[in-house]
Amino acid sequence: xxxxxxxxxxxxxxxxxxxxxxxxxxxxxxxxxxxxxxxxxxxxxxxxxxxxxxxxxxxxxxxxxxxxxxxxxxxxxxxxxxxxxxxxxxxxxxxxxxxxxxxxxxxxxxxxxxxxxxxxxxxxxxxxxxxxxxxxxxxxxxxxxxxxxxxxx
Amino acid sequence: xxxxxxxxxxxxxxxxxxxxxxxxxxxxxxxxxxxxxxxxxxxxxxxxxxxxxxxxxxxxxxxxxxxxxxxxxxxxxxxxxxxxxxxxxxxxxxxxxxxxxxxxxxxxxx
Numbered sequence: 578x579x580x581x582x583x584x585x586x587x588x589x590x591x592x593x594x595x596x597x598x599x600x601x602x603x604x605x606x607x608x609x610x611x612x613x614x615x616x617x618x619x620x621x622x623x624x625x626x627x628x629x630x631x632x633x634x635x636x637x638x639x640x641x642x643x644x645x646x647x648x649x650x651x652x653x654x655x656x657x658x659x660x661x662x663x664x665x666x667x668x669x670x671x672x673x674x675x676x677x678x679x680x681x682x683x684x685x686x687x688x689x690x691x692x693x694x695x696x697x698x699x700x701x702x703x704x705x706x707x708x709x710x711x712x713x714x715x716x717x718x719x720x721x722x723x724x725x726x727x728x729x730x
Numbered sequence: 731x732x733x734x735x736x737x738x739x740x741x742x743x744x745x746x747x748x749x750x751x752x753x754x755x756x757x758x759x760x761x762x763x764x765x766x767x768x769x770x771x772x773x774x775x776x777x778x779x780x781x782x783x784x785x786x787x788x789x790x791x792x793x794x795x796x797x798x799x800x801x802x803x804x805x806x807x808x809x810x811x812x813x814x815x816x817x818x819x820x821x822x823x824x825x826x827x828x829x830x831x832x833x834x835x836x837x838x839x840x
Contacts (some may be wrong), residue, residue, distance in 0.1 A: 591802040601752045601824060602753050603749050604752065604753055605751070605753070608751075610780070620836070630782075630784065630797060630817070633751060633784050634785055635762070637751070637752040637784065637785075641752065647827065648814060680775060681822070683821070684822075687792075687795065687796060687799060687826045688796070688799075690826070692792045692793040693789045695785040695788055695821045696784070696786075697819060698821070699785055699817070703736070703820070704822055718763075
């Protein structure tokens with residue numbers, strides 16, 4: 578896996594990274610980090626809000642349903658790719674591919690609606706693409722892509 | 731997240747401010763549950779000062795709506811920001827919640 582680190586003036590090779598404990602109390606830090614990094618990278622506000630929420634939903638999933646209270650970490654990276662912006666989430670929880678979660682039926686009447694199950698769905702519709710890799714050493718890597726949101730250099 | 735509840739004759743108004751995510755939504759859900767358990771089933775949730783709403787917050791709201799509807803009550807929403815309203819729409823919830831532009835209008839709708 579490429580581990581490109583931040584260096585001033587390196588354009589697409591610059592990447593900001595954050596690692597936090599797998600605990601919902603740190604979600605606010607993940608959101609702020611993505612927000613600030615995306616701003617530095619010149620992303621439009623609406624796109625930043627979308628990426629922040631998509632990442633929050635998937636990180637929540639990893640913490641609550643992946644780690645299930647066990648100690649662990651969530652790694653977050655924000656990376657530019659031309660005019661696109663990528664948010665990369667990594668964890669060491671059991672394999673979970675968010676692309677395989679079935680879409681909720683939003684036409685159901687209230688009585689038949691499940692109370693939850695909207696997080697992964699929101700993360701999909703708030704982004705242009707979700708890529709998934711099961712990491713060779715165990716764990717998951719999810720890449721959230723928002724296209725054409727930066728003024729490309 | 732902060733929650734302030736005001737009790738009127740027929741309606742309870744709960745004003746939420748700050749961030750509703752999976753760290754804070756359980757508190758919102760339990761405060762709503764307290765109202766319902768106390769027989770207050772006509773509730774206005776004022777979202778004016780909500781800066782962020784994740785699906786965990788939506789879950790708390792849908793679960794409460796189901797509980798109050800079973801006893802002929804309702805949970806009505808007031809003042810969602812454009813962003814929160816968009817999240818409600820994307821999640822397909824604008825068709826099941828009654829949403830009002832102000833707290834007064836939401837209260838008067840009961």
